[in-house]
Amino acid sequence: MNHxxxxxxxxxxxxxxxxxxxxxxxPPLSYWRGRLNALRKIPVVPQQRDRINRLEHLLGALEVSRPSSPDATPQEGPARVAIRARR
Known part of the structure; x- marks a missing residue:
């Protein structure tokens, strides 16, 4: 995969x-975890590595906030990511 x-x-x-x-x-959070893990195996520039780290932090927060029972209410709403304008 190229840059x-x-x-x-x-x-x-x-x-x-x-x-x-x-x-x-x-798909489930495990699917997104797999996609992030695949990016970890690819050589990337430092800025991309920082973005991967930020996404892993967000995903980890979602995994932790996942209710343990079907009757539990979610602790947090959707994760929000500040997406930088690309030109």
Missing amino acids: HDVELELLHLEYVFAHLSATHTV
Whole structure:
């Protein structure tokens, strides 16, 4: 995967993560964890590594806030990611 493809993947994940919630995610959070783990195996520039770290932090927060029972209410709303304007 070249840097352009990594950039497109990061933009997509940033968009998706801005709309995820701990209780209503299709595909499941484990799917998104796998996509982030795949990016970890690719050489990226420092700015992209920072964005991957930020996404992992957001995903971790969603995983922790996931209710343990079906009757539990979500602790947090959708994760919000500040998406930088790309030119």
